Amino acid sequence: MIPGGFERYLRRVDAALFAAVAATAISAATVGPSAHAEDKPYKIEKDGTVDWSTFSGYRRYHSECHVCHGPDALGSSFAPALANSLKTMTYDQFIDVVVNGRKNVSASSDKVMPSFGTNRNVMCFINDIYAYLKARADGVLPRGRPKHEPKPKAAQEAEDACMG
Numbered sequence: 001m002i003p004g005g006f007e008r009y010l011r012r013v014d015a016a017l018f019a020a021v022a023a024t025a026i027s028a029a030t031v032g033p034s035a036h037a038e039d040k041p042y043k044i045e046k047d048g049t050v051d052w053s054t055f056s057g058y059r060r061y062h063s064e065c066h067v068c069h070g071p072d073a074l075g076s077s078f079a080p081a082l083a084n085s086l087k088t089m090t091y092d093q094f095i096d097v098v099v100n101g102r103k104n105v106s107a108s109s110d111k112v113m114p115s116f117g118t119n120r121n122v123m124c125f126i127n128d129i130y131a132y133l134k135a136r137a138d139g140v141l142p143r144g145r146p147k148h149e150p151k152p153k154a155a156q157e158a159e160d161a162c163m164g
């Protein structure tokens with residue numbers, strides 16, 4: 001069983017997306033409070049300062065995803081540029097791929113997108129990662145480490161509850 005905080009966090013969200021991993025770990029849960037599926041899940045000031053969630057997404061992306069998807073979401077020879085993917089992918093499609101992973105069966109390669117559905121370092125921050133990638137895809141966030149607002153107390157509390 002998953003300890004309390006994480007499960008509670010996940011239960012807040014919609015149910016179908018975690019189906020594929022339900023048997024192994026996270027039952028009857030998913031990640032997708034529709035609030036985060038909004039068009040612009042990020043906030044960027046005129047001077048380039050970003051909200052905490054977008055900065056958190058920047059950090060998590062560069063610890064969990066960039067080895068395959070390249071720095072600044074620009075892609076690599078191994079995996080696609082998510083700054084392009086997020087121009088057309090919906091929030092639900094994004095969550096589905098991250099939770100369940102994907103192997104492109106039509107491609108004659110063995111490149112695999114791993115499943116992150118049980119990885120708290122990813123799933124506890126998935127909406128942050130989405131916000132960051134969406135900002136990159138929308139062309140409103142330049143390459144590199146952005147300036148950011150201080151970490152809000154609520155963000156720390158949500159993180160503590162989810163990470164357990």
Ligand code: HEC
Binds near residue numbers: 065102103122
């Ligand atoms: C071990 C390498 C690897 C890591 C780490 C990785 N990915 Fe992937 N990812 C891939 C590959 C390879 C594909 C393409 C799979 C395919 O073609 O089916 C992919 C595809 C995707 C797609 C679909 C893109 C599209 O254009 O359809 C998304 C979204 C995605 N990854 C998000 C992430 C996120 C977010 C992270 C970090 C939490 C991450 N990936 C970490 C290898 C990786």
